[in-house]
Amino acid sequence: MQHYPEAALYVVATPIGNLSDITLRALHVLQLVHAIACEDTRHTQTMLRQYGIDKPLLAVHEHNEEEAALLVIERLRRGERVAYVSDAGTPAVSDPGARLVAAVRAAGLAILPLPGASSxxxxxxxxxxxxxxxxxxxxxxxxxxxxxxxxxxxxxxxxxxxxxxxxxxxxxxxxxxxxxxxxxxxxxxxxxxxxxxxxxxxxxxxxxxxxxxxxxxxxxxxxxxxHPGEEAQTGNDGNRVLQLLLAELPLKTAVKLAAEITSAPRNELYEAALQLKKN
CATH class of the missing domain: 3.30.950.10 (Tetrapyrrole methylase, C-terminal domain)
Structure with a gap:
């Protein structure tokens, strides 16, 4: 039996499109928590209505995440359970949530992840x-x-x-x-x-x-x-990358980047670049 402690932040994955992709555990937690922090209150409100859930919503998005995290922490310290959801999928990967999670962890409070949909x-x-x-x-x-x-x-x-x-x-x-x-x-x-x-x-x-x-x-x-590619062949790949970079960048910058990308010797790439420019 899963334990759902108080004074904890629940990071909840939500569907990336199909509302049927919500998990039973996510629905239980969203019903259980005192409030739901979310990326967009309007979007989340619409989603929650589909599941018959009505909870106070807190806006926590990329523009206010650090300040809003303090409000979430205040609620947690009062013993509340708070969920965080992004607009779609698993929060704190490409969506907001990472700074909130870091702030809650730094405050010494519990964080529980609920896995689910991910693009x-x-x-x-x-x-x-x-x-x-x-x-x-x-x-x-x-x-x-x-x-x-x-x-x-x-x-x-x-x-x-x-x-x-x-x-x-x-x-x-x-x-x-x-x-x-x-x-x-x-x-x-x-x-x-x-x-x-x-x-x-x-x-x-x-x-x-x-x-x-x-x-x-x-x-x-x-x-x-x-998809996976073949292991880099420094000679051929170096020249190929160099040609592409030379079309957009100064010679020295192109050589530097080509060396970093392919691990080919910089002096060889420099000579090749001079020859390419000459031709």
Whole structure:
């Protein structure tokens, strides 16, 4: 029998789309707690109504998390149980909640996680990637073009699978940035668990074309799994990365980044860069 102590913060995973994906334990705790802290009170209120739950709501989002954490801690010290939910999925990963959890821990109070829906593991489960190399969770890549391009190029040197999240208004830019990954496979999960869910596996260089093939394909939230690549070959990969970087950056900066990405000798890359510039 699970024990639900007082004066504790309950970090509760909620559905990422389909309301039926709530767990029985989550429903029990949301009924049990004195208050529910949440990313968006309007969104959470709508969700709770579907389950017949009515509780006081506390707004704890990315813009007020540090100050709001103090109010949550005050409630906990009074012996209350408080739940925290984000708008969808598991809090404190890509959604707010991490600073709240850290503040509650620093205050010496109890924190209990309630597992549930996650776009990360949902996407991985349909990618069909076997083996024990594990995967990397990259979350949302930088929004600025140059920083995003550099982040994608870093993936060339990592043979592990990588999970990337993206919003609809940036998915086409991400697809363009992934072209240098060539034939490396990407499993795209669009609107996972929702009515218009779509899952497809394409080569990274073909992702832009897939998005362009249907107007609905750029809508909704995305979870992408970049499949494992072959171990980096420093010579070929170094020159390939160098060519891509030289198109956007000064020579010395391109050489420095190419060396960091591929671990190729910097002096060799510098000579190659001079030759590329000359040609």
């Amino acid at each position: 990360v593991t949902t996407a991985m489960s349909v990618a069909g990637i076997s083996g024990g190399a594990g995967f990397v969770f990259a979350g949302f890549l930088p929004s600025k073009a140059l920083e995003r391009d550099q982040a994608v190029l870093l993936l060339l040197a990592d043979p592990r699978a990588t999970v990337i999240l993206e919003a609809p208004h940036r998915i086409e830019a991400l697809a363009r940035a992934m072209v240098p990954l060539g034939r490396r496979l990407v499993t795209v999960g669009r609107e996972l668990t929702k009515q218009f869910e779509e899952i497809v596996t394409v080569a990274a260089e073909d992702l832009s074309a897939w998005l362009a093939a249907g107007s609905q394909r750029t809508r909704g939230e995305f979870a992408l799994v970049l």
